[in-house]
Amino acid sequence: MSQRIPATELSSGFRSRAEAALADRQLRNNFRTAMDSLMHKRAKAFSDADEREGLRELGNRIKAGALSRLPDLLEQLEQKLTENGVKVHWAETLEEANTLVHGIIEARKGRQVVKGKSMVSEEMEMNDYLAELGIECLESDMGEYIVQLDGEKPSHIIMPAIHKNARQVSKLFHDKLGEPETDDIDHLIQIGRRTLRQKFMEADVGVSGVNFAIAETGTLLLVENEGNGRMSTTVPPVHIAVTGIEKVVANLRDVVPLVSLLTRSALGQPITTYVNLISGPRKPDELDGPEEVHLVLLDNGRSGAFADAQMRQTLNCIRCGACMNHCPVYTRVGGHTYGEVYPGPIGKIITPHMVGLDRVPDHPSASSLCGACGDVCPVKIPIPELLQRLRQENVKNPAEPQLVKGGGAKFSRTERSIWRGWRMLNTRPALYRSFLWAATRFRALAPKKAGPWTDNHSAPVPARQSLHDLAAQHLDQNGGRPS
Amino acid sequence: MSARANILGKLRNSLDGTTPRPDEFDERLVTEPWRYDPQDRIARLRSLMEAVHTEVRQCSSDNWPGLVAGLLAKRNLTNLLCVLGKEHGRELQAHFDATKRSVRLLAYDRPVEAWKEELFWNVGASLTGTLGAIAATGSLVLWPDRHEPRLMSLVPPVHIALLKASEIHDNLYDMMMAQDWAAGLPTNVLLVSGPSKTADIEQVLAYGAHGPRELIVLILEDA
Numbered sequence: 213m214s215q216r217i218p219a220t221e222l223s224s225g226f227r228s229r230a231e232a233a234l235a236d237r238q239l240r241n242n243f244r245t246a247m248d249s250l251m252h253k254r255a256k257a258f259s260d261a262d263e264r265e266g267l268r269e270l271g272n273r274i275k276a277g278a279l280s281r282l283p284d285l286l287e288q289l290e291q292k293l294t295e296n297g298v299k300v301h302w303a304e305t306l307e308e309a310n311t312l313v314h315g316i317i318e319a320r321k322g323r324q325v326v327k328g329k330s331m332v333s334e335e336m337e338m339n340d341y342l343a344e345l346g347i348e349c350l351e352s353d354m355g356e357y358i359v360q361l362d363g364e365k366p367s368h369i370i371m372p373a374i375h376k377n378a379r380q381v382s383k384l385f386h387d388k389l390g391e392p393e394t395d396d397i398d399h400l401i402q403i404g405r406r407t408l409r410q411k412f413m414e415a416d417v418g419v420s421g422v423n424f425a426i427a428e429t430g431t432l433l434l435v436e437n438e439g440n441g442r443m444s445t446t447v448p449p450v451h452i453a454v455t456g457i458e459k460v461v462a463n464l465r466d467v468v469p470l471v472s473l474l475t476r477s478a479l480g481q482p483i484t485t486y487v488n489l490i491s492g493p494r495k496p497d498e499l500d501g502p503e504e505v506h507l508v509l510l511d512n513g514r515s516g517a518f519a520d521a522q523m524r525q526t527l528n529c530i531r532c533g534a535c536m537n538h539c540p541v542y543t544r545v546g547g548h549t550y551g552e553v554y555p556g557p558i559g560k561i562i563t564p565h566m567v568g569l570d571r572v573p574d575h576p577s578a579s580s581l582c583g584a585c586g587d588v589c590p591v592k593i594p595i596p597e598l599l600q601r602l603r604q605e606n607v608k609n610p611a612e613p614q615l616v617k618g619g620g621a622k623f624s625r626t627e628r629s630i631w632r633g634w635r636m637l638n639t640r641p642a643l644y645r646s647f648l649w650a651a652t653r654f655r656a657l658a659p660k661k662a663g664p665w666t667d668n669h670s671a672p673v674p675a676r677q678s679l680h681d682l683a684a685q686h687l688d689q690n691g692g693r694p695s
Numbered sequence: 696m697s698a699r700a701n702i703l704g705k706l707r708n709s710l711d712g713t714t715p716r717p718d719e720f721d722e723r724l725v726t727e728p729w730r731y732d733p734q735d736r737i738a739r740l741r742s743l744m745e746a747v748h749t750e751v752r753q754c755s756s757d758n759w760p761g762l763v764a765g766l767l768a769k770r771n772l773t774n775l776l777c778v779l780g781k782e783h784g785r786e787l788q789a790h791f792d793a794t795k796r797s798v799r800l801l802a803y804d805r806p807v808e809a810w811k812e813e814l815f816w817n818v819g820a821s822l823t824g825t826l827g828a829i830a831a832t833g834s835l836v837l838w839p840d841r842h843e844p845r846l847m848s849l850v851p852p853v854h855i856a857l858l859k860a861s862e863i864h865d866n867l868y869d870m871m872m873a874q875d876w877a878a879g880l881p882t883n884v885l886l887v888s889g890p891s892k893t894a895d896i897e898q899v900l901a902y903g904a905h906g907p908r909e910l911i912v913l914i915l916e917d918a
Contacts, residue, residue: 376896
């Protein structure tokens with residue numbers, strides 16, 4: 213049963229991490245169980261296929277429509293938010309975003325930051341950045357808190373600690389917080405609640421992400437189940453929201469289908485416990501809420517994806533995670549194998565624009581192109597098509613202009629000439645026939661090694677007779693060949 | 696060049712020669728599957744909210760304060776945060792005075808900074824009104840204001856919400872259109888669809904993550 217799969221080429225990080233993950237039975241079990249359950253829940257939440265498909269189409273149209281006038285919407289959002297008293301900041305790079313966030317915290321002499329779940333802040337590695345400047349930045353989502361406590365990174369964008377089981381969490385709380393060990397999940401959650409409640413009270417600044425930014429009203433919408441997002445955006449005197457420039461939608465009504473698609477696709481819930489719409493800081497007559505609200509709009513490669521009409525569709529993403537839940541590769545290798553902030557199918561198509569394809573050259577090909585991700589995507593991103601596109605960008609001649617940052621990383625002259633030969637062989641009948649003749653006669657000379665393929669498979673050996681020969685024989689024996 | 700100008704410039708450059716897509720919003724998709732007969736709305740709301748551990752009670756405008764007293768007594772809670780001197784706060788006060796219950800009614804009448812410690816650790820329960828509810832998703836709609844600030848429905852471990860049956864809408868789209876939300880939203884709008892929960896450990900649901908452990912909805916059938 214526990215036969216180890218032999219190693220393939222281990223030169224790159226992804227491959228060696230994948231090999232280690234595949235051999236980790238605990239990890240595989242944790243993921244398998246979780247992904248099966250998430251798939252089941254989603255299917256139940258979308259029990260009416262017509263309703264589901266209509267809504268996905270609408271979700272796609274809303275996002276595509278918003279992207280088709282993205283710069284105007286961003287300006288409208290900025291104007292509305294400013295009218296509402298929210299300060300809007302723009303950052304092209306992670307460094308700029310971190311500097312902005314740090315500046316806002318410093319202006320208030322803040323020392324403690326409490327954070328709601330935000331994937332953009334993971335992109336920024338904000339916790340580490342602020343820690344080096346002496347500012348504590350604590351994750352408050354239970355899963356994120358667990359992962360941070362263990363010095364790890366999230367392995368799933370919705371369920372950050374999905375790779376751990378209760379026993380592992382209990383041991384962690386025992387080691388780091390001195391709590392007695394327990395298998396009782398309720399008890400473990402109460403430990404988190406107690407510890408973090410104190411932190412919410414003390415924090416100088418709250419940081420959050422944004423699920424949808426509504427241009428029409430100047431509103432930031434956040435969904436969550438725990439209440440840590442509401443705590444982080446309401447209790448501290450300053451709230452900083454960080455988000456990607458693609459999160460803006462035109463109208464308030466647009467969020468009705470989008471929130472429904474998001475929560476049903478992500479967790480199979482008709483809605484999350486809390487949907488939090490923030491349209492400004494505390495007004496003079498109000499008694500709570502932050503005195504300052506800031507929004508940091510981050511590019512970090514998104515405008516690069518935006519530049520190409522096909523790859524622009526990547527920015528439809530509403531970060532539900534359904535593509536990873538349904539991905540046979542993700543389920544087997546887990547989120548950490550990808551080595552980047554966004555794992556799974558969405559990670560494979562967004563990460564190259566952020567960090568460059570040359571840093572993640574194996575990502576586009578770590579897929580069987582089974583199409584499950586595209587089938588479940590609530591905003592109909594054609595993920596398999598984009599993976600194929602990135603594979604092409606990956607092997608482009610570096611001398612050509614590159615559309616994707618770091619494109620052409622997998623270009624190989626040998627591979628190019630093999631394909632060129634293959635094309636010649638298959639487009640010239642005389643050459644093809646003589647190749648067949650030779651391949652069947654000299655089959656014993658077929659190479660025993662065929663790259664990484666033969667590490668896990670037996671080498672292909674040509675048949676004694678080609679299909680062409682067999683067909684000719686058959687027709688000869690059964691009434692002759694057609695004229 | 697500023698980051699703003701660079702980002703907008705790059706985006707505009709990429710859209711050069713294209714036209715914005717037309718607005719293709721189709722409201723039927725978010726309304727038609729989510730319509731209910733008026734008499735079924737409460738049942739729909741109840742079943743969804745109860746499925747996520749919300750306690751739902753149907754009552755009337757004259758017997759709800761007694762119900763609140765009972766709910767508090769059952770949980771041995773000795774204080775309740777609620778809006779005093781306004782509609783439901785006054786009714787509750789009158790009921791507690793008349794029945795000589797030893798429940799202390801607390802008011803959220805100063806900025807949170809003035810009593811954070813007490814709010815976080817010493818308040819047992821809170822009671823708020825609602826702007827209405829949504830049958831489609833089993834959600835309460837709250838528009839916190841000066842009288843019922845944001846943290847009132849978040850920090851205390853038990854949250855009791857009053858809901859008028861006549862204010863239950865079929866779906867969110869209908870509600871935001873009927874009340875023209877797009878014309879102007881308050882600082883904070885909340886949809887609350889159950890007590891705080893998490894499934895972050897092994898996907899096992901646990902209630903009372905950071906917000907209330909218990910959400911109790913009192914539906915006033917005659918209001």
